[in-house]
Amino acid sequence: MRSAWGLAWLRIRRHPVSTAILVLCLGLTIALPWTGRVLVADYRTELLIRAADTPLVLGERGDRFDVVLSALYFRNGRTSFIPFPATDRFGAEAPGVVVPISARAAAQGAPLVGTTLEYFEQRGLRISTGDFPVYAGEVVLGATLAHTLELGVGDSLFSDVTELYDLAVPPALKMRVCGVLAPSDGADDGAAFVDLTTCWVLEGFAHGHDDPAEIDPEYVLGGDETGLVISDALLAYQEITFENLADFHDHGDPERLPLTALLYWPASEKDGTLVRTRVNQRGNYQMLRPVEVVDELLAYVLRVKQLMDGLSWVLGTVTLALGALVYALSSRLRDAEFRTLRRMGCPPSFVMRLVVGEVLAVFLCAVIFAAVTTYTVRAALGDLTGWLR
Amino acid sequence: MSQAALHVRDLCFSHGNSFSLSVPSLTVEPAERVALIGPSGCGKTTLLHLIAGILTPQFGEIEVLGQRVDGLADSARRSFRARRIGLVFQEFELLDYLTADENLALPFRLISQAPNQEEMSGRVQNIASRLGLQGLLGRRPAQLSQGEKQRVALGRALVTGPGLVLGDEPTGNLDPDNARRAINLLHEQAAAERAAVLVVTHDYSLLDRFDRIIEFDGLREVSE
Structure with a gap:
């Protein structure tokens, strides 16, 4: 044989x-x-693990796939718009944890996500080295991104300028890497996280420059007691440091400050159902269960x-x-x-x-x-x- | 029970209406060297196949080394052939993907109670050295000359120590010098194993190397 x-x-x-x-x-x-x-x-x-970890997502009415994918995977976050004050309004009527997400920017090809510290807590993300971003201008990197870009605590990360020919869009912002996350085997590994103010600076809703009272009169083109018209020759800061942090501000209506979505971890399943029904009946936003959307x-x-x-x-x-x-x-x-x-x-x-x-x-x-x-x-x-x- | 290496009696074989073979009697003694000659198509190869048990006769008796092979079942006949009969072919019929030593050891793969690896290896080395193949054992047939291939084929026929070696024009593809050398080797090695040799040949220049020559007369009978 x-x-x-x-x-x-x-x-x-x-x-x-x-x-x-x-x-x-x-x-x-x-x-x-x-x-x-x-x-x-x-x-x-x-897909299902991440979707199951996020009970509910609030987003602009429109394509449900876009809302969920941008909130969970930070994909194409510009398609959905929620004004920042909606966080507080929604938080007041929704028992549980509400976390704002702004996934509209990118840095060196990776999604640059603006959020609050609650996000890291809810996702169970731990710091490998350094610390979470507390101040504007600080960025914490996902494990894979840090490895790919070979960046660590103390290095700098530059944001991407998406509209090269639009002079109104601010130039690239230099951000200080304050920490690197431990691997989580999810979308967070490939993203960079900043606080919301940094996102708005990147989108031109906030900026920082010298105190107008101390500006060289050469740059002042006109104005009155309500405000000054300053020459474009006076460049806005392109890096947020501890020294100039206090000079950053926004001039517009807070309702214009954009978010991509709100992630909602309800206090109970009943709360989730009630809030979801209420929001969807009201009709100005949509509240989605990511598991259902991902299944679809x-x-x-x-x-x-x-x-x-x-x-x-x-x-x-x-x-x-x-x-x-x-x-x-x-x-x-x-x-x-x-x-x-x-x-x-x-x-x-x-x-x-x-x-x-x-x-x-x-x-x-x-x-x-x-x-x-x-x-x-x-x-x-x-x-x-x-x-x- | 006959003591002859081969004893054929009243053998009849036919294949359809076009071919028939009749051999009243043929005997080959142990260690005897016999040449079988005759015109092409007279049935010499068929006779060898009948003796080897590759074909089965309609009538008659074939006794090889004291064993009636014509009455054996297929499997028993195959087993007997693998163990007791060595076959050498005109085209050598070495397996092209095996080296010379693997071709020499091939018959051991076909018998049910093969000796152990050490004994097999010893037998292969022994036959290889007797045939002058020591330096060629790692080569495949494509890397061997015609004469070397025939020596490997001879070794393969003899390696199990058969009592009867059947050759079907074993020198047909060799030049005269190599043909004579091959026949001499066959006889020497068969003698060493005390095996009888029955060879079909058309090469009349080699007939002096045989003890006996049998002229196969047409398809009818054997005259000694």
Whole structure:
């Protein structure tokens, strides 16, 4: 019995190129649906875990996917607008914890999220080195982002200027890295967090400059006791430091200060239901349960996966048919070998085991190849929800 | 029970209406070297296949080393052939993916009660050294000359210590010098194993190397 398997193994070893091609074809056929299945499962788990950790999200009326994805994954946060004072108004009628999120800015390609310290507490985020951002101009980095940018406490992070040709948009702001978060295996690992004032500075709703009383009269173009008109030649501060922190201010209506969404952890399920119903009846905002929205999103993903599975079956059948053809043709070429073995006294079952052994060995190698491919792709892709940002 | 290496009596074999073979009597003694000659298509190879148990006769008796092979079941016949009969072919029929030493050891893979690895290895080394193959054992057939291939084929036929070696034009693909060398080697090694040799050949220049020559007369009978 072992002799036939041994002979099969010898033959495979002595025909490495043809065996490798067969293993590659079969392995990729197995790897494709396998990788799809593993990635969809991981993706589903990641999405649902984060969604389940966030009971309710308040956002502007409109596309529910945009609201939830921007609040949870900081994706395209400019599409949703909630005025900052809504936080207090909403907090007054909603027992529990309300956390504002502003995910409208970016820094070196990563989302720059403005929030309050409650966010870190609710998400269970811990500091690895340094501290949470307490003052404007301070930034705390997610673990992956800090690793990618090779930044640590004391380094500087520059915000991205999204509108290069809009002169009204402030230039890049230099922020001081005050801490790095411990890894959390979620969207927070790839983001940077600042306080809300920093976000508004980045969007031009607040700024800092020298005291007008001490400005060189050359820069004063006009004005009266209600205010001064100052030349653009007087540049606003491009870095918030402890020295100039007090000079930062906003001139406009607080109702204009933008947020992307409010995350709401109700005191009880009943409170959550009551508040949600009330908000949705009122109609000026929408309150969403992220789990429901993510489930709906996953239904689309799973539909695409079913299509992929179908295609994989077709591909697999074609590959197996081609493999069978290869073995059928190779058996013809090997007629002389099989005839010799039979003449020497080997039973037909020996030849059968020889061929089956080869097929099994190729299949086993293909499965190993597919497993390695699947888990390599999985490891290489890392954070599957990264594309949402 | 006959003591002959091979005893054939009243053998009849036919294949459809186009081919029939009749051998009234044929005996080969132990360690005897016999050449079988005759025109192409007269049934020499068929006779070898009948003796080896590859084909089954319709009538008659074939006794090899005291064992009636014509009455054996398929599996028993195969097993007997693998253990007791060495076969050498014109095309050598070495497996191209095996090295020379693996080809030499191939018959051990086919027998149910093979000796242990150490003994097998010893037998392979012994036959290889007797055939002058020591330096070639790691080579595959494509890396061997025709003469070297035939030596490996001879070694493969002899490695299990068979009592009867059947050769089907074993020198057909060799030049005259290599053919003579191969026949000499076959005889020497068969003698060392006390094996009888029955060889089909068209090479009349080699007939002096045999103890006895049998002319296969058409498809009818054997004349000694």
